[in-house]
Amino acid sequence: MTTKGFVSSENYRKRMRIAMISVIAAVVIAIVKFITAYLTNSLAMYAESGHSAVDGxxxxxxxxxxxxASKPPDLDHQxxxxxxxxxxxxxxxxxLxxxxSLILYNAVIRFMAETVDLRIGWPAIAVMCGSLCIEGWRAFSMKKAAKQTGSEALEASSLHFMTDFLDSIAVIIGLVATTMGYPKADIFAALFVAGIILMLAYNLSKxxxxxxxxxxxxxxxxxVEETVSSVDGVIGIHAIRIRCAGSQMFMEMHVEMxxxxxxxxxxxxxxxxxxxxHTLYPTMHIATHPEPKRSDA
Structure with missing residues (x-):
């Protein structure tokens, strides 16, 4: 049996629009953070700027x-x-x-160093506060778009932006503590960023x-079993196989009649x-194999 189309043009345009806006925002944020990191020599800021660059x-x-992924099937990719x-x-x-790993390596180096020249001030904290607002908006927008389109790529990016939001909070705390006379707080903030990144990589890998x-x-x-069994004329179903490919689902099953x-x-x-x-899963691709069911009489 045939199925509905693979990816609608509206769905495709929505994905591309969100992705393009996010690319521009990520590049701008990464540049501003890197300049701030260079001026302050803060490992936490370097970690944040690098994380933003990775997000970009x-x-x-x-x-x-x-x-x-939005291309239609062809002879090589049926x-x-x-x-x-x-x-x-x-x-x-x-x-990620x-x-x-790079953050952890530099954190160890700084722990072993006798002194580290830090030039952290309130302008750096102001930059991070502004970044926090932008990252919160990006995380919300990307998560919403991922749910609407079912895109794995957008889902992965939305998780990145959510961790950026949490990272920024930790870095702000570290910067404030450093200005108050606790220089090691900068290293701990960087380690927190590394920990969040590792946790994100683990969750995404699953x-x-x-x-x-x-x-x-x-x-x-x-x-699917419950829905198909309720269709008039269906006696039984078996051999159901369902798999995912990105935002698409493919199903095969045998139907007894x-x-x-x-x-x-x-x-x-x-x-x-x-x-x-399709009332449950509008984009599912379905292949059904009818089987005759003979009565014992």
Missing amino acids: IAVLVAFIAIRH YGHAKIESVAALFEIFL LGFA DVVSSLTDRAPAGVTEK DAKLDLVRVHDILDEIERSV
Whole structure:
């Protein structure tokens, strides 16, 4: 049986618009933070500016991934290109792990140093407060767009921005403590940023691995079974297989029907099954195999 289209043009434009705005915002924030880090020699600020730069790269990768994932199926990719979003999210994980390792290395170096020349003042704190507001808006906007479009790439980026928001709070606390005479607070703030990044990479990796290994989405099989079983003419169903590719879901199943039904009636029942399932999952791609069920009489 045929299914609905892969990615609507409206869905695609929404993803691209959010991704483009986020790329611009990430670049501007990263530049401002890096200049501030250079002027203050704050490890926490370097960690924040680097994290923002990683976010900018991540959103750019998501931007490219969304463009490719939205392409229709072809002879070489007959299930579409949605898996590219999972690959993009995997790339973001490696970026996060690499940058977190760099922060940890520099934190150890500074702990071992006798003195560190810090030039932290209230202008740096003001920069971080402004960044905090922007990052809160970005996290909310990206999360909303990810839910509306079902994009794994946007979901990964929204998690990055939420951690940026938490990072900024920790860095502000560290900067304030440093200006009050506690220089080690700058290192602890940087370590907090590294810890958040590692936690993000771990959580993101679970979703990506599930997608790349075709793990069935939780609860979907049960809902589909209940919905299909309620369709008039369906005697039983089995061999249900469901997998995800980016924002798309693909399902195969065998449907048992009365062996006495003619082909037209069988086709009508399969159409009704698709309509019923699409009320729950509008973009699910469905392949049904009808099986005749003979009575014992």
